Amino acid sequence: MADPLVLPGFVNAHSHTFQRALRGRRTGGDFWAWREAMIAEAERQTPETVRREYAETYDEMRAAGYTAVGEFHYLGLPEGRAAAEAAGDAGVEITLLLTAYARGGSARFRQASVGDYLEQVETLRAEGLRVGCAPHSVRACPRDWFEEIGRLASEAELPLHVHANEQPREVEECLAEHGLRPIELLAETGCLGPRTTVVHATHADDRELDLLAAHGARVCLCPTTEGNLGDGFAPLMRLRERGVGICIGSDSNVRIDPLEELRELETTARRESGRREVFDTETLLCFGADEGAASLGLERWPEIEIDTGHRSLRGVEPGDLLDALILGCSAEVVRNASTEA
Numbered sequence: 001m002a003d004p005l006v007l008p009g010f011v012n013a014h015s016h017t018f019q020r021a022l023r024g025r026r027t028g029g030d031f032w033a034w035r036e037a038m039i040a041e042a043e044r045q046t047p048e049t050v051r052r053e054y055a056e057t058y059d060e061m062r063a064a065g066y067t068a069v070g071e072f073h074y075l076g077l078p079e080g081r082a083a084a085e086a087a088g089d090a091g092v093e094i095t096l097l098l099t100a101y102a103r104g105g106s107a108r109f110r111q112a113s114v115g116d117y118l119e120q121v122e123t124l125r126a127e128g129l130r131v132g133c134a135p136h137s138v139r140a141c142p143r144d145w146f147e148e149i150g151r152l153a154s155e156a157e158l159p160l161h162v163h164a165n166e167q168p169r170e171v172e173e174c175l176a177e178h179g180l181r182p183i184e185l186l187a188e189t190g191c192l193g194p195r196t197t198v199v200h201a202t203h204a205d206d207r208e209l210d211l212l213a214a215h216g217a218r219v220c221l222c223p224t225t226e227g228n229l230g231d232g233f234a235p236l237m238r239l240r241e242r243g244v245g246i247c248i249g250s251d252s253n254v255r256i257d258p259l260e261e262l263r264e265l266e267t268t269a270r271r272e273s274g275r276r277e278v279f280d281t282e283t284l285l286c287f288g289a290d291e292g293a294a295s296l297g298l299e300r301w302p303e304i305e306i307d308t309g310h311r312s313l314r315g316v317e318p319g320d321l322l323d324a325l326i327l328g329c330s331a332e333v334v335r336n337a338s339t340e341a
C-alpha cells in the first residue's frame, strides 16, 4: 500500500449541524423561504435529537477530514451540552459558538436580555466547554448587545463569530436602522478584532473590507452553502488584495467536503479574475486548517491521512499531490485516521 500523506485536519469553522436534516429537501425559491423551513427544523430539536443526529453528522465530518468544528449554536444550553458530547463521540474538537439572539427568528433562539446571554456564556465556560461569543447577526442583535458582547469577548479573549453581509436586504435594513453597513456597525461597537470572524461578508463593500484588514479580523466562507442559498459571490479578489485571513465552513451542511469548499473558493476566484493559481495550494490548505483553528481559538486538533493510493490520485507525481488533492479530489481520499489529538 502507498504511504499515506499526513496533513493537519481540516477545520470546519462554521456549522449549524441541525440543518443537515434539510439536505435534499425542497425549501422554497429564495434564502428567506429556505429560512422558514430551517426555523421549523430548529423547532423540532431536543437535547436527545441533537445528541443523536449531531453525532451522526460529526461522524460524517470526521470521515471527510474535518477534525474540528465551530458549532454556531442557537438551540439552547442543554442542546449545546449535547452537541459537545456528540462531537466528543465523533473525535471532533468543538468550539461552541453560543449565539446571542435578541429579536426575530424563533422564540427558542432568544435571550431575554444581553445580561442573560453573558451569563449563559459564563455558565458553559465554567463547565469546561470551549466557548466563543456569537451575536447572530445585525438582524438579530441591537447595538447595545454588540457593545456588551464585544466587551466580554475582548476581556475574556474569546473568539467572536458573527454573520454579516450575507444578503443585500440585511445590508439595507442595517443602513436604515443605524446609518451604517454591518461591518461598520461591528467596528463601532468594539466587535472587530483579531479574534473576530465575520461569516460570509458576501456583500461587503471596499470600506468594510478595509475595516476587516485594519482590525486583523478573518472571514469564514462557506461556498457550497452560499451557492446553494443563492447568496452571491464572496469578494475573493478584494479579500486577497487586503491580505484578510480566510477560513471555511460547511454551514448548512448541504455538502460536507473541505476539498470541495476550497476548490469552489479557488475556482470562483479564477472565474472572477480570469487568472489561474489565485491562491496557491499551501495558502488554500492554510485556509482549510490553520486559519480555521485560529478563528476558533484552537491550538491542537487531530491530523488526517490521505490515501495516496486512491484512484483519484493515480498517476500523480509525489510533488504534485497537494495540488491534485485540492483540484482533483473529493473527501473520499481521506482515510479514517486515528481520533487522537
Ligand SMILES: [Zn+2]
Pocket: 014, 016, 072, 163, 199, 251
Ligand atoms: Zn451560518
